[in-house]
Amino acid sequence: xxxxxxxxxxxxxxxxxxxxxxxxxxxxxxxxxxxxxxxxxxxxxxxxxxxxxxxxxxxxxxxxxxxxxxxxxxxxxxxxxxxxxxxxxxxxxxxxxxxxxxxxxx
Numbered sequence: 741x742x743x744x745x746x747x748x749x750x751x752x753x754x755x756x757x758x759x760x761x762x763x764x765x766x767x768x769x770x771x772x773x774x775x776x777x778x779x780x781x782x783x784x785x786x787x788x789x790x791x792x793x794x795x796x797x798x799x800x801x802x803x804x805x806x807x808x809x810x811x812x813x814x815x816x817x818x819x820x821x822x823x824x825x826x827x828x829x830x831x832x833x834x835x836x837x838x839x840x841x842x843x844x845x846x
Contacts, residue, residue, distance in 0.1 A: 741779070747802045778829045792818075792825035 741755055756763055758775045767782050778791035781798060789797045792812070799809035812821055828835065 744798055744802075747805070752801050753798065778825060791829065792821040795825065796821070 744753060745755060756766070764771050769782065769786055769788050770780060773780060773788070773790075779794045781789040781794035783789070783797075796809055796812040799805040799812075811817055
């Protein structure tokens with residue numbers, strides 16, 4: 741999220757932590773979502789994009805990444821992107837160096 745925040749110089753995105761008290765009031769479409777499985781992007785019309793699909797839609801709205809993001813629509817790359825996102829999401833604490841002992845095995 742911090743990477744997106746730094747790239748979003750125009751302030752296109754609003755970042756709402758999942759611990760926000762009014763999250764489900766503002767975004768009722770997230771009520772049944774397992775927010776541990778990845779990022780959610782809620783569009784103005786209420787559509788929700790998840791994980792790699794959310795990253796694609798974010799990148800399309802960031803100036804330097806707009807055109808490279810189109811690669812996500814190349815047949816086969818969408819599936820690879822979703823797999824890669826899932827792997828990174830499942831290992832995010834280990835990758836960030838936040839694992840003490842065997843804490844990440846949980």
